[in-house]
Amino acid sequence: xxxxxxxxxxxxxxxxxxxxxxxxxxxxxxxxxxxxxxxxxxxxxxxxxxxxxxxxxxxxxxxxxxxxxxxxxxxxxxxxxxxxxxxxxxxxxxxxxxxxxxxxxxxxxxxxxxxxxxxxxx
Numbered sequence: 253x254x255x256x257x258x259x260x261x262x263x264x265x266x267x268x269x270x271x272x273x274x275x276x277x278x279x280x281x282x283x284x285x286x287x288x289x290x291x292x293x294x295x296x297x298x299x300x301x302x303x304x305x306x307x308x309x310x311x312x313x314x315x316x317x318x319x320x321x322x323x324x325x326x327x328x329x330x331x332x333x334x335x336x337x338x339x340x341x342x343x344x345x346x347x348x349x350x351x352x353x354x355x356x357x358x359x360x361x362x363x364x365x366x367x368x369x370x371x372x373x374x
Contacts, residue, residue, distance in 0.1 A: 333362070
């Protein structure tokens with residue numbers, strides 16, 4: 253029964269995502285009490301997930317792992333090594349250590365400069 257809750261957990265992740273998106277785009281001047289209430293609800297969802305061993309995993313600045321990440325884009329970056337995650341578009345989760353949902357990420361394609369070391373242009 254360790255993974256019996258998995259289908260429900262997958263569905264709850266959509267609710268958590270939508271709540272987080274809403275909180276990230278709250279218009280200026282929105283009632284502080286409303287925002288606080290939504291943050292409390294978001295925290296309660298996270299608490300329920302954690303109690304059932306559903307855990308969000310960190311991706312930013314980590315090497316791309318096709319077993320844990322779904323690459324949805326690639327952009328040049330001077331600050332991030334090639335193949336590292338630059339941005340997370342959707343959080344990834346595990347349940348009892350097993351992948352529940354991969355993180356949707358943007359990865360670095362490496363240096364964007366004209367004179368890359370070793371390219372013969374220096």
